[in-house]
Amino acid sequence: MSGGVLELRGVSKTYLDGSDEVHALREVDLVVEAGKMVAVMGPSGSGKSTLLTIAGALESATSGEVLVAGQPLSSMSRDDKSRLRRRAIGYVFQDFNLLPGLTAVENVALPLELDGTKAGKARAAGMRALEELGLADRASRFPDQLSGGERQRVAIARAIVGDHRLLLADEPTGALDSTNGEAVMRLILAACKRGMAAVVVTHDAQLASWADRVLFIRDGRVVDRTSPRPGPDSLLAEEPAR
Numbered sequence: 001m002s003g004g005v006l007e008l009r010g011v012s013k014t015y016l017d018g019s020d021e022v023h024a025l026r027e028v029d030l031v032v033e034a035g036k037m038v039a040v041m042g043p044s045g046s047g048k049s050t051l052l053t054i055a056g057a058l059e060s061a062t063s064g065e066v067l068v069a070g071q072p073l074s075s076m077s078r079d080d081k082s083r084l085r086r087r088a089i090g091y092v093f094q095d096f097n098l099l100p101g102l103t104a105v106e107n108v109a110l111p112l113e114l115d116g117t118k119a120g121k122a123r124a125a126g127m128r129a130l131e132e133l134g135l136a137d138r139a140s141r142f143p144d145q146l147s148g149g150e151r152q153r154v155a156i157a158r159a160i161v162g163d164h165r166l167l168l169a170d171e172p173t174g175a176l177d178s179t180n181g182e183a184v185m186r187l188i189l190a191a192c193k194r195g196m197a198a199v200v201v202t203h204d205a206q207l208a209s210w211a212d213r214v215l216f217i218r219d220g221r222v223v224d225r226t227s228p229r230p231g232p233d234s235l236l237a238e239e240p241a242r
């Protein structure tokens with residue numbers, strides 16, 4: 001596979017608002033390789049959520065091409081796309097989107113079951129994901145019996161269960177205090193270390209500095225790409241310039 005897990009080539013998205021055209025994304029190019037986390041920052045209305053919904057095959061680009069795992073979305077049928085969404089992509093939205101009538105482990109196992117995994121096996125995978133996130137003892141609770149931080153971790157477990165290649169997270173720490181926010185970033189980073197690619201929208205520069213790259217968007221355009229600030233990992237990884 002050339003390129004990355006996610007590749008956007010000259011992607012634009014125009015919405016019609018009455019008779020007005022809203023240019024939510026303009027000619028965005030982006031490659032996210034396996035094992036990498038890209039943070040996306042930008043003011044409200046700059047196109048961050050649009051970028052995630054297009055990268056996640058939830059909406060189509062107006063022009064340009066999106067490739068997930070090397071496959072152009074434009075060449076896929078509706079069924080191919082929904083299979084890709086279930087199998088390859090994990091989503092974490094700000095409002096968590098947990099189903100209130102299902103327990104934590106049932107919520108996590110649901111995407112696997114929808115994809116044809118037998119209930120017992122899906123549940124076992126769901127339990128493993130919850131264990132990894134320190135939530136084994138919360139598995140049989142319903143979402144309204146969990147704290148905000150716990151609900152968010154369940155949503156992350158659901159996004160990383162199975163062998164998802166790509167994690168798309170819209171303000172995953174938005175509703176959390178700084179301790180829980182950092183814990184969530186650590187979990188996403190751990191998933192990346194196992195080979196997942198992640199795109200994380202955040203307002204928090206501190207949390208964005210955990211990413212391999214930070215992308216700034218303004219008015220639908222990528223205006224800057226910043227390498228991470230030097231941290232312990234980058235000091236170990238990089239040879240000093242000679």
Ligand code: ADP
Nearest residue numbers: 015016017022024043044045046047048049050
């Ligand atoms: P952000 O996530 O950075 O706040 P969005 O991607 O939600 O920005 O929105 C980018 C622009 O596109 C905004 O001007 C927004 O009003 C517009 N937009 C987003 N979704 C729609 C839609 N479904 N219909 C019309 N305009 C939309």
